[in-house]
Amino acid sequence: MKELLSGNVAIARGAYENGVILAAGYPGTPSTEILETLSRYEGIYSEWAPNEKVALEVGIGAAMAGARTIVTMKHVGVNVAADPLLSLAYTGVNGGLVLVSADDPGMHSSQNEQDNRYYAKFAKLAMLEPSDSQEAKDMMGLGLAISEQFDIPVMLRTTTRVAHSQSMVELGEPVAREIKPYSKDVKKNLMVPAFGRLRRISLAERMAKLAEYSENTTLNFIVPGNDKVGVITSGISFQLVREVLPDAAVLKLGMTNPLPLELIKKFAAQVETLFVVEELEPYLEEQIRMLGIKVTGKDLFPYTGEYNQGLLRRCFVEAGVLSTPTQLVDPTAGLSQAPPRPPVLCAGCPHRAVFYTLRRLKLTVTGDIGCYTLGGLPPLEGIDSCVCMGASIGMAHGIDKAVPNLKGRTVAVIGDSTFLHSGITGLLNAVYNNSDSTIIILDNRTTAMTGHQDHPATGRNLMGQVAPEVDITMLCRSLGVKRVEVVDPMDLSRLQEVIKSEINAPGPSVIIARRPCALLKREIKPAVTVNQEKCTGCKTCLKLSCPAISIIENKALVTADACVGCNLCVQVCKTGAMQGGQADA
Amino acid sequence: MLKPVDVLMVGVGGQGTILASKVLAAAAQAVGYDIKVSEIHGMAQRGGSVVTQVRLGEKVYSPLISEGEADVILAFEELEALRWLSFLKPGGTLIINNQQIYPVPVLAGVAEYPQNIIAQIQSRGVNVQVLKALEQAISCGNAKAANVVLLGALAQKLPIEEKIWRDALAATIPPRLLEVNNTAFTAGFIAGNVCAGC
Numbered sequence: 001m002k003e004l005l006s007g008n009v010a011i012a013r014g015a016y017e018n019g020v021i022l023a024a025g026y027p028g029t030p031s032t033e034i035l036e037t038l039s040r041y042e043g044i045y046s047e048w049a050p051n052e053k054v055a056l057e058v059g060i061g062a063a064m065a066g067a068r069t070i071v072t073m074k075h076v077g078v079n080v081a082a083d084p085l086l087s088l089a090y091t092g093v094n095g096g097l098v099l100v101s102a103d104d105p106g107m108h109s110s111q112n113e114q115d116n117r118y119y120a121k122f123a124k125l126a127m128l129e130p131s132d133s134q135e136a137k138d139m140m141g142l143g144l145a146i147s148e149q150f151d152i153p154v155m156l157r158t159t160t161r162v163a164h165s166q167s168m169v170e171l172g173e174p175v176a177r178e179i180k181p182y183s184k185d186v187k188k189n190l191m192v193p194a195f196g197r198l199r200r201i202s203l204a205e206r207m208a209k210l211a212e213y214s215e216n217t218t219l220n221f222i223v224p225g226n227d228k229v230g231v232i233t234s235g236i237s238f239q240l241v242r243e244v245l246p247d248a249a250v251l252k253l254g255m256t257n258p259l260p261l262e263l264i265k266k267f268a269a270q271v272e273t274l275f276v277v278e279e280l281e282p283y284l285e286e287q288i289r290m291l292g293i294k295v296t297g298k299d300l301f302p303y304t305g306e307y308n309q310g311l312l313r314r315c316f317v318e319a320g321v322l323s324t325p326t327q328l329v330d331p332t333a334g335l336s337q338a339p340p341r342p343p344v345l346c347a348g349c350p351h352r353a354v355f356y357t358l359r360r361l362k363l364t365v366t367g368d369i370g371c372y373t374l375g376g377l378p379p380l381e382g383i384d385s386c387v388c389m390g391a392s393i394g395m396a397h398g399i400d401k402a403v404p405n406l407k408g409r410t411v412a413v414i415g416d417s418t419f420l421h422s423g424i425t426g427l428l429n430a431v432y433n434n435s436d437s438t439i440i441i442l443d444n445r446t447t448a449m450t451g452h453q454d455h456p457a458t459g460r461n462l463m464g465q466v467a468p469e470v471d472i473t474m475l476c477r478s479l480g481v482k483r484v485e486v487v488d489p490m491d492l493s494r495l496q497e498v499i500k501s502e503i504n505a506p507g508p509s510v511i512i513a514r515r516p517c518a519l520l521k522r523e524i525k526p527a528v529t530v531n532q533e534k535c536t537g538c539k540t541c542l543k544l545s546c547p548a549i550s551i552i553e554n555k556a557l558v559t560a561d562a563c564v565g566c567n568l569c570v571q572v573c574k575t576g577a578m579q580g581g582q583a584d585a
Numbered sequence: 586m587l588k589p590v591d592v593l594m595v596g597v598g599g600q601g602t603i604l605a606s607k608v609l610a611a612a613a614q615a616v617g618y619d620i621k622v623s624e625i626h627g628m629a630q631r632g633g634s635v636v637t638q639v640r641l642g643e644k645v646y647s648p649l650i651s652e653g654e655a656d657v658i659l660a661f662e663e664l665e666a667l668r669w670l671s672f673l674k675p676g677g678t679l680i681i682n683n684q685q686i687y688p689v690p691v692l693a694g695v696a697e698y699p700q701n702i703i704a705q706i707q708s709r710g711v712n713v714q715v716l717k718a719l720e721q722a723i724s725c726g727n728a729k730a731a732n733v734v735l736l737g738a739l740a741q742k743l744p745i746e747e748k749i750w751r752d753a754l755a756a757t758i759p760p761r762l763l764e765v766n767n768t769a770f771t772a773g774f775i776a777g778n779v780c781a782g783c
Binding site for chain 2: 004108109132161165166167168239240242243308311313330331334339547549550
């Protein structure tokens with residue numbers, strides 16, 4: 001039976017059909033749906049770990065003990081998991097382990113567009129790259145088999161357009177879930193220097209065997225065509241090339257570490273002009289050039305962003321492979337410019353109050369990763385920086401220690417899920433090193449940005465079970481923070497008062513701004529109305545960046561359909577024109 | 586041989602483009618099309634501009650539609666129609682819902698919502714069908730069914746029989762909402778037909 005599945009759902013299906021026993025990960029676009037889908041299959045244990053490093057370590061334990069395992073994360077999550085990953089290739093596995101790295105060319109929902117294929121080369125992993133959902137499912141199964149056969153972790157590397165595109169997939173029946181026997185083997189699994197050196201040699205041998213496998217596997221194949229133009233490609237680029245150059249000979253690489261060097265040489269010898277088409281870095285190109293093969297790659301195709309057929313067509317026209325198309329009349333010439341429609345914090349979002357206040361107080365704000373990063377955009381403009389998960393706390397401490405005139409003028413802002421992911425150690429450091437910094441934890445009781453996943457402070461786990469709920473206040477106190485205040489961010493005057501007092505207090509302070517995500521607890525109260533006589537059109541309410549508020553003919557207008565009655569604008573309005581339906585309890 | 590069709594669905598986060606693409610995919614699958622659907626999650630959901638790309642054919646390679654290649658653009662909102670218009674193929678059809686949702690830069694007074702978008706696009710000689718999908722959905726009993734009104738108009742453009750669309754709706758939409766959505770589909774189907782020559 002065939003079904004239309006996204007790459008992520010297909011990967012989950014592949015794990016289900018191929019005997020996976022344990023699945024772990026941390027949410028991150030475009031990887032999140034894999035574990036969400038797996039959690040609905042009977043017989044598979046799945047969990048959200050607090051971060052990617054822990055998720056991978058959970059997976060390593062399960063695989064060492066003999067269970068087939070999948071670990072999922074977005075590309076930048078692999079940075080967090082890199083420490084265990086780089087020694088995992090040394091120890092190898094017992095039950096198969098597949099690490100899904102979901103990359104995001106074009107940065108649809110990420111802070112960078114790093115090319116994680118280099119991780120496979122760096123850490124010495126086998127790497128598979130699917131180009132559609134059927135391949136995603138098949139490679140998941142094959143990845144587990146390769147992992148076991150060659151005693152190596154396998155990276156299944158996807159990109160947004162593979163993870164989030166749907167295509168037809170033939171479903172199969174699940175095999176029996178079996179746990180391989182475990183026996184203690186310290187020379188394999190205990191990485192002290194003496195054993196590490198042995199495993200380093202073993203790793204070179206395993207990679208040599210994998211290179212041989214790569215030459216012969218059907219994952220790497222040649223699509224015959226007109227040999228005037230040959231293209232080497234992998235992943236989603238394969239699909240684009242097939243559409244743009246239907247007659248060209250194509251070497252499609254499904255296994256991209258180690259590369260089939262002999263197959264590449266053979267293909268290069270049979271074609272007149274050779275191109276390599278790959279998004280992001282010249283990962284294939286560099287290795288092809290090292291073989292002394294003349295190839296056109298990044299001197300023609302862009303280093304950044306996603307590719308599409310139009311872009312590739314233009315490049316191949318430039319290279320003289322395609323003829324210049326007849327100039328089309330641009331239907332948009334002379335039309336009005338479309339103003340941007342950036343994503344915004346939702347109506348009723350509790351983060352809005354915090355950024356409005358921080359901006360008013362003119363503080364320097366180190367930010368973090370989550371919906372609240374949107375609080376840095378105009379007109380809220382309440383954040384100065386966003387680097388990576390957990391960075392806000394360390395950065396605020398660094399400013400506090402190094403720059404006297406920003407001391408007492410800087411706060412870190414971090415979400416609850418992000419704090420539990422990698423903020424705890426930053427806070428511990430602030431305490432240990434006598435920081436005077438102030439940390440605001442935006443506790444909206446969920447991992448909102450990626451679609452409301454549970455985490456250790458929500459009281460539920462991925463399997464839908466009731467789970468112990470970490471008390472963030474007690475956690476901060478136990479780390480040694482003496483000043484911990486909990487506020488409701490929707491109480492604007494108290495929020496401002498607490499922030500003012502904590503930035504001036506000595507020692508580290510934590511302010512927990514607690515209110516559930518507006519999408520999580522949809523309590524729609526009566527919409528705010530505007531008293532036309534009192535409204536002076538001063539536009540103070542616009543500074544909230546609320547999607548329900550606009551100014552029409554110099555008077556504020558609250559769109560009743562969009563307003564959820566959070567009453568923040570009522571608190572901000574200087575003339576009393578904004579009238580709440582009822583007091584915000 | 587099934588003729589390839591590329592449909593771009595554009596709108597604002599929360600307007601139901603994803604559900605509409607699911608119904609279309611289910612109907613296309615029943616006819617035997619190969620299908621690829623591509624959409625973006627994450628940041629785009631927070632009230633941003635959203636686009637779902639649906640490609641149908643005997644064999645579909647890329648999941649993406651390039652500029653100047655869409656046979657039909659199904660626009661759930663006027664400004665989004667303008668934003669994505671360059672993706673329409675010469676001779677293609679723009680089905681547009683006459684709804685305006687102001688983006689935050691417009692609400693904040695730092696940008697202007699363009700005037701007379703539909704008339705502007707029509708003046709370029711583009712084949713445009715205008716629908717009052719929101720009003721029709723409300724009169725059918727549920728404002729949220731505007732997406733299915735639009736789908737009804739789209740159905741007139743595709744070689745898929747009405748019965749197959751009805752089955753696709755039944756397979757995709759929860760039973761308690763099916764009746765109102767069937768009514769909404771009919772409203773769009775009729776509007777799309779009446780408007781066929783315009």
